[in-house]
Amino acid sequence: QVQLVESGGGLVQAGGSLRLSCAASGRTFSSYTMGWFRQAPGKEREFVAAIRWSGGSTYYADSVKGRFTISGDNANNTVYLQMNSLKSEDTAVYYCGASTSSFYYTHMSRSYDYWGQGTQVTVSS
Numbered sequence: 371q372v373q374l375v376e377s378g379g380g381l382v383q384a385g386g387s388l389r390l391s392c393a394a395s396g397r398t399f400s401s402y403t404m405g406w407f408r409q410a411p412g413k414e415r416e417f418v419a420a421i422r423w424s425g426g427s428t429y430y431a432d433s434v435k436g437r438f439t440i441s442g443d444n445a446n447n448t449v450y451l452q453m454n455s456l457k458s459e460d461t462a463v464y465y466c467g468a469s470t471s472s473f474y475y476t477h478m479s480r481s482y483d484y485w486g487q488g489t490q491v492t493v494s495s
Contacts, residue, residue, distance in 0.1 A: 372396035372484045374466045376444055382440030386493070390451040392466030399423055404475050405471045407441065408462035408491075410493060415465065417421040417477040419479060429476055434460075458495040463488040 378390040392404065405420035417441040419430045428440055438451040449466060465484035475481040 372468070374468060374484055374486035375491040376464065376466045376486040379464060379491045381492045381494065384456060384458055384493055384495045386456050387452070387454045388456065388491060390464055390466075390489060390491070391436045392449040392451075394447040394449070394466075399447055399468060399469065400444070401470065403471070404440075404442065404471055405467045405469060405476055405482060406449075406464060407467060407479055408464045409488075410459075410462040413462075415455075415479050417463070417479070420469075420476040421449060422476075423475050425475060427474070431477070453491070455489075456493045457468060458493050461491060463490050463492050 373395045375393045400423050403422050404420040408417045408418050409415040417431050421428045421440045421442050435457045441447045465488045466486040468484040469482040471481035
């Protein structure tokens with residue numbers, strides 16, 4: 371049984387930082403792409419960042435480039451999202467996903483096979 375468990379969300383002031391974690395279990399994820407998405411109230415789920423376990427390729431949404439960094443710890447099957455210079459518009463529930471689809475589709479939520487339960491990030495201005 372595949373499980374993705376996010377942690378690390380919370381309340382932070384604008385300009386601050388948070389690090390989210392996604393612990394994956396239940397299978398070998400070496401062939402997967404791991405992604406972070408977010409969903410604000412009344413909005414659709416949007417892509418944030420992704421990393422390919424094999425090779426470590428990364429991909430970011432334009433809105434977070436230069437501020438967020440995705441990384442992976444293969445030994446512990448954990449993916450991180452370091453978020454710096456946070457803005458109020460980063461406020462959302464952040465979800466971790468795992469995908470076996472081509473990395474070309476990594477920004478599409480429908481290409482993901484598994485999701486975590488989400489963790490709330492609130493940035494106060």
